[in-house]
Amino acid sequence: MVNGKGLRIWYVSFMLLMVFMIISTYVPQKAYATDEFDTLRAKWKTMLTGGTSYSVTDGDISPKIAAITATAQDYWDRMNKAPAAPTNYLWVDLPAGDRTSSQVTSGFRRIRDMALATQTYGSPLYGDPQLIADVIMALDWMNTWRYNSTKASYDNWWDWQIGAPTALNDTVVLMYDSLSATQITNYMNAVIKYLPSVNKAGANLSWQAAVLILRGVIIKDSVKLIAARDALTTLFSNVTTGDGFYADGSFIQHNVYAYTGGYGANILIDTANMMYLLKGSTYEITNANQSNVYQWIYKSYQPLIYKGAMMDMSRGREIARYTSQDRDAGHFIMQGIIRLSQIAPAADANAFKSMIKYWIGAENQGSTTNKFYTDASINMILLAQGIMSDSAVAPASELVKYQQFSSMARTVQLRPGYGFGLALFSNKIGSYEGANSENLKGWYTGVGTTYLYNNDLNQYSEDFWPTVDKYRLPGTTVVSATYAVSQHNTSNWVGGTDILGVYGVTGMEMGITSNTPSTLTAKKSWFMFDDEIVALGVGITSADAKSIETIVENRKLNSTGSNALTVNGVAQSTSLGWSQSLPSVSTMHLAGNVPGSDIGYYFPTAVAVQAKREARTGKWNQIKTTGVTSGTSITKNYMTMWLDHGGNATDQAYQYVILPNKTSAEVASYANNPNITVLENSASAQAVKENTLNVVGVNFWNDAVTTVDRITSNKKTAVMTKETSNGFEISVSDPKQANTGSIQVEINKAGAGTLTADAGITVTQLSPTIKFSVNVNGAKGKAFKVKFSLAPVAATIIVDDADTTGVTLVGRWSFGTNLTNKYGISYLHDGNTYHGLKSAAFTPTLTAAGTYKVYMWWPSHTNRATNAQVDILHAGVTSTVTIDETQDGGQWNLLGTYTFDAGTSGNVKVRNDGANGYVTVDAVKFEPVP
Secondary structure (H helix, E strand, C coil), X not given: CCCHHHHHHHHHHHHHHHHHHXXXXXXXXXXXXXXXXXXXXXXXXXXXXXXXXXXXXXXXXHHHHHHHHHHHHHHHHXXXXXXXXXXXXXXXXXXXXXXXXXXXXXXXXXXXXXXXXXXXCCCCCCCCHHHHHHHHHHHXXXXXXXXXXXXCCCCCXXXXXXXXXXXXXXXXXXXXXXXXXXXXXXXXXXXXXXXXXXXXXXXXXXXXXXXXXXXXXXXXXXXXXXXXXXXXXXXXXXXXXXXXXXXXXXXXXXXXXXXXXXXXXXXXXXXXXXXXXXXXXXXXXXXXXXXXXXXXXXXXXXXXXXXXXXXXXXXXXXXXXXXXXHHHHHHHHHHXXXXXXXXXXXXXXXXXXXXXXXXXXXXXXXXXXXXXXXXXXXXXXXXXXXXXXXCCCCCCCCCCEEEEEHHHXXXXXXXXXXXXXXXXXXXXXXXXXXXXXXXXXXXXXXXXXXXXXXXXXXXXXXXXXXXXCCCCCCCCEEECCCCCCCCCCCCCCEEEEEECCCEEEEEEEEECCCCCCCCCEEEEEEEECCCCEEEEEEEEECCCCCCEEXXXXXXXXXXXXXXCEEECCEECCCCCCCEEEEEEEEEEEECCCCCCCCEEEEEEEEEEEEEEEEEEEECHHHCEXXXXXXXXXXXXXXXXEEEEEECXXXXXXXXXXXXXXXXXXXXXXXXXXXXXXXXXXXXXXXXXXXXXXXXXXXXXXXXXXXXXXXXXXXXXXXXXXXXXXXXXXXXXXXXXCCCCCEEEEEECCCEEEEEEECCCEEEEECCCXXXXXXXXXXXXXXXXXXXXXXXXXXXCEEEECCCCCCEEEECCCEEECCCCCCCCCXXXXXXXXXXXXXXXXXXXXXXXXXXXXXXXXXXXXXXXXXXXXXXXXXXXXXXXXXXXXXXXXXXXXXEEEEEECCECCCEEEXXXXXXXXXXXXXXXXXXXXX
């Protein structure tokens, strides 16, 4: 907002300018005649400003106009408007003698912010002639003393090739009509001096390409524009090593870091903007791999955005930037998706708009402020408003998915009401990036760290990273120590597999002995089911004298730190400063900050848990010392819970279950009747069964024939199975990504047939056990899936005399009910007549072929035959036994064990041939032999 002093300055400046315009004969000349480049430039300007067709009083746009104005006014007020020499400055905090290249970028960004206000319709600074003049003065000063076609670059190349020219290009587009052809040429010559062509990879490539494409538009250089455009399209192809997007949805930058939400976000924005800008022009992007860009949204971004927040485990060192916390990053990516929705094929465009509508709605639930609009440009606000008000666009459903990002050692599971993220490190993926004095304490952010998202949307926003205990991040097994550089895991067993695309298992064999004094090693697994996450650890060994800890939780609490904690159903102190060693813990429950954010914890084997409730104070400049940061002290409250394995630990283990969104009562109920069974937690394998889902997950740690439950593997592998009444599905992966051969798997169960099998799977046997091999050579951690139909399960069948479909009578049999030791309500007898002419056949409908025990029930009496003949027809063979019906009545009597075919080909027939008394028939049972 313009203050009184600013208005006076503006008035005087305006009058002076009017006098100057009256007496001056100079008018800046148009740089070039109007052509297609001018159309593209005008399009970019609208993308920057939003145009002039909006209501300046709109409740979402008005605050943005005010923010743009305030920023510009602040820079204008503080700008030195008469910098006379190179030893002078435009801003006192950007001194001329400073050889930090980021100050060149900062200078151009401030000039751009001022230029934006002059072109923002509705701003008090819109068209302000003095501000326009000062912006041009600043551009000329920068071109003379800081950034020109002769000055050598220094410090960080990024500022010269990306940061500074990006802001400069925008400013020239905004001020184009007020600049001379000479000025534009001078500015653009500087850009091409520092960046003659695209020469980087990943996000750096996309930044460079965007700079040169826009320069080409501004200077009308089609050759450089086309070269930059074509360089940009090289990012559309999946990579298998180094920087870029991978087939599994991973994005890596700097060769070893997961960066979908950092550098990857910039690729998305630049790509979407350039595709939109050039759409419909001579220079339109028509690359054959362009469809991959739309697939990025589904595979790389959507799974990592939770209700508008981009998961921090994919943002690298950017988590240390207080101006770019997880929701800010999410909003940035959402802008790229909105931009793509303007040009994508109809089906993709509709899907993208639905995602946006869901995320904005979910984020703003119960709030009067639209958080997305706070971070968005006016152009983006207008586009988002259009999506939100479009009745034809339905909000997307909450995504339910499990995704293994094998190439960047990340896992995510999205379930109704929560999302779970897992950040690992391997021999290929580093534990954290701390370059450029950023993320200085990120030591443990990628060594098995777990991230639980729920309705507490501000858990990882609002100053989480400067205040959380960096030594105790959830999910990690650590020795408290600082590391100067990022670590690589000494093991390559890092990854997992999934079943049905919604449940999964991930494991990590870890060692941080590389470049550190630590000797800590461990095997860790996470099993993600329908409403629980099971965490297992084994082989925790270290010669370190310091205690080894496994961190169960480190959760940010409410403003008073008073969230209720119950342990084994008993409420604990809510006072900050409380700490306790809690013995024999089976259950814990922590109340959330908002409804839908409670968390339960179940320990299958009671264990001692350390816990504390504390207020923690930190500053952003303690984790980022360069660029925009903050030295303001911030205090947040936390509940931390951990397992202490002691110093010099040897083969320690743990097991616990995370129960998102469950109440204290539900946690207690779960503990009384848990849905999971830990099948094994050893150095050979870690395995869990979810009993209600009938899903089993196993991580096999060794290249040796190992059996867990019904599953046998001969190699290091992750396996998951799900059994139904008539099917058995199996998923197998090579987490090492190093096996150049095959994995042999056997399931101790007979299959009837192969329903589906991924390429690479060879089924070698269906019965008596299922056997198959998986060729994992070059699979990059891919999950291979196969589904079998099962032989029908043999069931116990009872055929009663009253069963008219299962009993066939020859001759006349009498109905009887008098004898009390009968089966059911009745029995039949032959009346002791017509011997040799009567029979009763009991025919079962067997669900499966197999071996059955055959039993017969009769009501005994002294007048019954002692020599009744019974024929058992089984698998085409008849066996005959004789029974004494005066004895053993009122019970099941075994006739023998026989093999039957499925169906109705077998039976039991009772005859009265030569009987010496009444022959009675009542019931026959066929019981399968396991």
